[in-house]
Amino acid sequence: MYYNELCAYVFSLSRDKQQAEDIVQNVMLKIWKNKEKLNINTSIKSYLYKSCYYELIDSYKKNKKELNYIERVQKEALDFFIEEDNDFINNRIRCVNIEIEKLPPKCKEIFVLNKVQGFKYKEVAEQLGISVKTVEAQMSKAMSRIKEALDAL
Secondary structure: OOHHHHHHHHHHHHOOHHHHHHHHHHHHHHHHHOOOOOOOOOOHHHHHHHHHHHHHHHHHHHHHHHHHHHHHHHHHHHHHHHHHHHHHHHHHHHHHHHHHHHOOHHHHHHHHHHHHOOOOHHHHHHHHOOOHHHHHHHHHHHHHHHHHHHHHO
């Protein structure tokens, strides 16, 4: 008799149609299960509205606890993967730096000018008084050594 009215009431509080229907259904089920023990001193309509309201509050608290748990688990997982990623990245950076230091002096100078300082091949060639083809060859040599070292990790 009051189902649709109660659903509309709970929906006005929760803005979730499915949740509203579930809450009203839960209240009706609890009343049915406890019908022998119930002692209603107010109107049945008032009792149903209050019951639905309290059921909504209980549902909200339960969902909030579940969300807090889920958020905590997600944060822990994310922290774990970030830590793992940081270790992985730091190892790769260390490896690259070691390989850069192992490069022959001219190759290293060309690599640093291009990749660290951001000069274009043509600018590196002009600055060092060499051809662009030499810069390309030295960069290819440097990149292949670094790639080999990273592949070995």
